[in-house]
Amino acid sequence: MNRSHNYYAGPAAMPTEVMLEAQAELLDYKGTGMSIMETSHRSKEYDAIHCEAIEMLKSLLGLGDDYSVMFLQGGASMQFAMIPMNFLNANNSADYITTGAWSKKALKEAKIIGNAKVAASTEVDGVFTSLPKQTDLTLDPNAAYCHLTSNNTIYGTQFSKFPTTGNVPMVIDMSSDILSKPVDLTNVGVIYAGAQKNLGPAGVTLVIMRKDMLxxxxxxxxxxxxYKTHAEANSLFNTCPTFPIYMVNKVLHWIINNGGLEGMAKRNEAKGKLIYNAIDGSGGYYVNKIAAEDRSLMNVVFNLPTAELEAKFVKEATAARFFGVKGHRSIGGIRASIYNAASVESVTAFTEFMAQFAAKNS
Amino acid sequence: MNRSHNYYAGPAAMPTEVMLEAQAELLDYKGTGMSIMETSHRSKEYDAIHCEAIEMLKSLLGLGDDYSVMFLQGGASMQFAMIPMNFLNANNSADYITTGAWSKKALKEAKIIGNAKVAASTEVDGVFTSLPKQTDLTLDPNAAYCHLTSNNTIYGTQFSKFPTTGNVPMVIDMSSDILSKPVDLTNVGVIYAGAQKNLGPAGVTLVIMRKDMLxxxxxxxxxxxxYKTHAEANSLFNTCPTFPIYMVNKVLHWIINNGGLEGMAKRNEAKGKLIYNAIDGSGGYYVNKIAAEDRSLMNVVFNLPTAELEAKFVKEATAARFFGVKGHRSIGGIRASIYNAASVESVTAFTEFMAQFAAKNS
Structure with missing residues (x-):
């Protein structure tokens, strides 16, 4: 089997072991003579998958019965609206920490629905190359919640530690780094994440909510x-996206079998070290503008000396089967999205490609 | 390969040819070395699938450029809310024809959001065994739209012909009979359908909207x-459910290769004739209470002499690999959901099982 190096920002690479399992049982799930894709969401076969996925998520994140785990639809973009629809009213407001394009979109939706304030923004001339420090935040102690994006796919920044927000619950969009490392969820009221980066295929959105928030x-x-509808019905109020959730279940097993969140952190740190060392050791040929402490281990964004060389890099990387390395259309450059499923071996091969390209094109 | 008889109401059977194709390319879509599930929604590979699916839908339904075809998320249940959110205001109202549990849910959402009237209801003592005639409708000539459910999965009724609503555009929930036969779409402003019965796996919702409605x-x-967001972005405003849409694309090819909507109608009529003849020819052992002209070709609902015999029927049918034949939990009895993918051979085998069961248990 000749698998490519899949560096798409999302939908993104999934573990080969997971894909092989799904392939083997695609027409006959556990002797039923049917695909799980063709099986009722009310069947005992599907129910076991659904409930097991929820239990694995709670176990990986160390969550007790004071949290509800939901599988919804519409992606993080739908959560941008559902969060303020559920939590804002005429007499309150929410704080938003804006650190990139996605957190700006979340803020925009909140303003359509209710009152929202910017607790901090690191936007300079339309771009974001850093994250705010705790002291940069102007927090409203009466805010209904404080919204944060934990990892910024476009600009390649990632919070290594969440700010503290006092008694205000945090609502965190973890679409692009969920389950990539252990995280301290003290004071986190809501986590949400589109599945298509670290969890599985596009089409299912994870929402984890502390029950006092619910x-x-x-x-x-x-x-x-x-949210009450979905929490009360265990995400089975209507037909849920069964096949995407089945794939998430398999990815969760893969994470557990590979050391859980500690294992993922170790793997992601090793990959990050390899690729940032390749950038920093290139004598200025490759440039990453992000402050060291804010660099993302999920999306590594860098530039070459010219836009022409960047285009050549993308072309030759693609020919060498490194797919998806073109930077986001809004900022250009190069982006290597190396979520959980990207292997250390693949990233090693990419750094070798980078060194060879620099040597030939300097 | 030992495929079962899959009579689930949804998620439901898919054509075996489609499943085999998906299995073959699950780890390597057209030589990319990646699954389409792992491929960006902005890639040329995915874009070709997405656009082709839209073109096939328009071609099968005979729609011109005055219609927008959208792939959304959340199922028909989300459309129950989006329709009134987009079309109702303080100064108008909508008509709802209620013919079963799903149309009642649609009406309930409309009433949360705006003004809605019941144009007709065939509910008697909490159940629905018929569809209204044209003369039964109390239509508001100024309604924003008139909502109808074309096929009722729980009660087993199906409109053979849509009522006329004058200048009021119809909004039709076709979740359970879309693409099962040619339909006259004169005066239809919106069609919506969860995919998981006739179109593909759960996780994508088709919405077709006439542009004057948009x-x-x-x-x-x-x-x-x-709806404007999604129509303007060709359903790529955010990450769409790429794998479910890819499966829909394959199902559309299968429909085209099997005679299009005329072919589906012929196939579905043949299956309906087999199973309703088995019921009507059982000397009263099997009973279907639906008026002949309102009987569904998608969901065939019937009773046996006692609830005990029904439970025995379900048990023995399951053992004989006819899955999903237990009636909906709200009304009991037996339900065989025989959407497009169910074959004439399978339904023939089911009628043989029915005859044997009746002979042994009379």
């Missing part, structure tokens, strides 16, 4: 837009 | 809840 959700919302 | 959508909505 109790605060607004009443009178359209049924599907209320 | 122009009438309310402004000021959360971005993801506005």
């Amino acid at each position: 109790e605060k959700c607004n009443d009178g919302l359209p049924t599907m837009l209320s | 122009e009438k959508c309310n402004d000021g909505l959360p971005t993801m809840l506005s």
